Amino acid sequence: MSLTPFIAMQYAVDIVNTSEHNSNKIAACLFQDDQWVAETNHRPDIFQFHFTPDIKFGQSSQFIHSETACIFNTPFMTEGAEICITDPPCPNCAKAICEAGIDHVYIDHKGLGKDFVQRRGDDFESLSLLVFEKAGVNVSIIYRKEERLEPLITPPVATRKGSAQGIEFFDWDDDTTLRDYLSKFRQRQPHTSWALAKIREGNKYLGIILFEELTNGLTPRDYAEHRQRSEKYRLPVDPLNRILYFVKRKGMTIIDNEVAVNLYPSSRALVNSVGFGLETIHIGEMKPDHDDQGHTAAQMIEKTGILKLIYL
Numbered sequence: 001m002s003l004t005p006f007i008a009m010q011y012a013v014d015i016v017n018t019s020e021h022n023s024n025k026i027a028a029c030l031f032q033d034d035q036w037v038a039e040t041n042h043r044p045d046i047f048q049f050h051f052t053p054d055i056k057f058g059q060s061s062q063f064i065h066s067e068t069a070c071i072f073n074t075p076f077m078t079e080g081a082e083i084c085i086t087d088p089p090c091p092n093c094a095k096a097i098c099e100a101g102i103d104h105v106y107i108d109h110k111g112l113g114k115d116f117v118q119r120r121g122d123d124f125e126s127l128s129l130l131v132f133e134k135a136g137v138n139v140s141i142i143y144r145k146e147e148r149l150e151p152l153i154t155p156p157v158a159t160r161k162g163s164a165q166g167i168e169f170f171d172w173d174d175d176t177t178l179r180d181y182l183s184k185f186r187q188r189q190p191h192t193s194w195a196l197a198k199i200r201e202g203n204k205y206l207g208i209i210l211f212e213e214l215t216n217g218l219t220p221r222d223y224a225e226h227r228q229r230s231e232k233y234r235l236p237v238d239p240l241n242r243i244l245y246f247v248k249r250k251g252m253t254i255i256d257n258e259v260a261v262n263l264y265p266s267s268r269a270l271v272n273s274v275g276f277g278l279e280t281i282h283i284g285e286m287k288p289d290h291d292d293q294g295h296t297a298a299q300m301i302e303k304t305g306i307l308k309l310i311y312l
Contacts, residue, residue, distance in 0.1 A: 002034055003031045005104075008029040009144045011038040012085065013144070016040060020063075021042075022053070026041045026086055027041075030083045032080060032081040035075065035076045037074050041063050043064070044274050046274065046306050058266075058294055058298075059266070059293045061271075064272065066086075067085060067089055067093040070083065072277070077101075078100040078102055079101035081102050082104040083097060084142065091128050094129075095237050096241070096245055099215060101249040106139075107142065108144065109141050123233055127230055127233055131235070134216070134217030138153060138155065166242075167209070167210050169207065170208075170209070171206065172207045179310070181260065182262070186262060186285075186312075193212040193289050193290075194239045194261070195260065196209040197254050197259045199252045200253040210243050210246060212237065214237070215237060223235050239261065240266075244276045257278050259273070261282070263285060264286055264289060264295060264298075270307065271301075278307065
């Protein structure tokens with residue numbers, strides 16, 4: 001039997017108060033047919049062992065957002081799935097949802113009066129909803145007890161499932177290492193932002209490279225008009241985050257839990273990498289992707305041995 005959004009939202013509500021976050025407890029449930037996974041916003045276990053919750057890594061907290069945690073921990077492909085969230089998603093989570101190919105977002109009506117909307121309601125309205133609308137993602141307000149939905153965004157044209165831009169696949173030479181491919185692609189695309197990995201899709205092993213992009217449907221004009229709307233959030237999706245979302249979208253596996261990036265990753269991307277379960281990141285150059293505090297975040301994480309960073 002397929003889950004209804006009302007049942008899925010109940011799964012999220014049931015765990016929301018277990019979040020370690022002091023002021024902003026959020027939960028989400030990602031579901032498709034009869035499969036589901038529910039997560040709170042939480043710190044990875046390894047962070048809890050080494051750090052107190054108040055410590056920040058560069059520009060990022062230690063917390064994996066509940067929507068992202070659902071994507072990372074899903075046992076099924078996220079493409080075509082739906083997600084229930086106790087609170088309106090921030091722009092970063094909106095981008096993650098779109099990159100993961102999720103079709104429908106349900107927001108608990110009580111969440112509209114909670115912490116994030118009080119602090120950053122403009123970011124939700126001007127950026128999160130823009131990202132969803134352009135990507136063709138349905139958004140509904142859910143009244144769980146009444147079993148009622150209130151459409152917030154109903155795109156006139158649904159985005160074709162599986163569409164994605166700025167992604168290339170290539171045959172992987174078994175005699176060539178990830179570090180070798182990092183060097184080779186740097187000859188073709190130096191000083192630009194991209195990430196690559198060896199992946200398994202079914203019984204096949206392939207290479208994949210992803211470039212920094214806007215989420216599907218957003219245009220350069222959208223970027224120009226909205227880039228100054230927020231001090232905290234940006235519209236492009238950096239390639240390290242993109243590769244983590246995309247492999248979950250397609251049910252792929254990153255071989256050896258290692259990824260290579262051309263530019264230095266952001267604080268948030270490094271935290272997400274730990275939440276995903278990456279073990280090694282190869283870095284082409286010290287120029288930051290977009291976050292000049294990424295180096296600070298990396299030093300803090302690297303000292304504990306949580307994540308291994310190897311420089312070309």
